[in-house]
Amino acid sequence: MYPGYNLLTTGVSYLGGYESPIRILVNVFGFSLWGVLTMIFGYGVFRSKLLNIPGKTAGIFLIIGGFMVYLVSLFQGPSKGGLYTLAGELHNFFANYPFIPIGIAVFLLLFEFAINKRFRWLILPIILLGPASLYLSYQRAFPSGELPYFGIYQRASLTLPYIIIMLIAISLYKNTNSNKN
Numbered sequence: 001m002y003p004g005y006n007l008l009t010t011g012v013s014y015l016g017g018y019e020s021p022i023r024i025l026v027n028v029f030g031f032s033l034w035g036v037l038t039m040i041f042g043y044g045v046f047r048s049k050l051l052n053i054p055g056k057t058a059g060i061f062l063i064i065g066g067f068m069v070y071l072v073s074l075f076q077g078p079s080k081g082g083l084y085t086l087a088g089e090l091h092n093f094f095a096n097y098p099f100i101p102i103g104i105a106v107f108l109l110l111f112e113f114a115i116n117k118r119f120r121w122l123i124l125p126i127i128l129l130g131p132a133s134l135y136l137s138y139q140r141a142f143p144s145g146e147l148p149y150f151g152i153y154q155r156a157s158l159t160l161p162y163i164i165i166m167l168i169a170i171s172l173y174k175n176t177n178s179n180k181n
Contacts, residue, residue, distance in 0.1 A: 035070025133160035
């Protein structure tokens with residue numbers, strides 16, 4: 001992304017940090033937009049007429065997780081020099097913990113899909129990708145020492161739940177449109 005940045009070992013937060021020449025782009029079009037789109041999706045899940053109480057409750061947790069991702073953009077990430085700042089601590093908190101409300105949302109959707117036949121096919125992708133995502137997120141948020149290839153761990157932990165979300169979005173879209181015909 002810029003000289004001295006290694007995507008294999010360095011976290012995404014450094015792209016939006018004080019020392020990054022692309023911090024404005026990353027914070028606006030990366031973290032902020034990502035959070036807003038997650039909140040919008042959560043609101044759509046909450047409002048969906050195809051989902052029952054577990055699905056609607058999942059929408060609330062997606063909104064919370066999206067809001068946490070949005071807050072990542074407001075607080076600059078840590079510096080590579082290890083300089084402590086309150087903004088850096090807030091950034092780390094909001095960057096490390098959205099997996100909790102988003103994980104709860106996916107877990108609730110698992111119950112929803114068990115009772116809602118239209119979406120039952122989503123149970124398998126959630127069972128396959130969900131635990132791997134939670135494991136990687138936990139390893140990233142609570143490292144037990146130096147984590148080699150931290151950048152890869154982080155990107156995988158960020159990508160897997162959004163693959164699930166993408167599949168859910170596609171399925172909701174297709175089922176909503178099939179009801180209109």
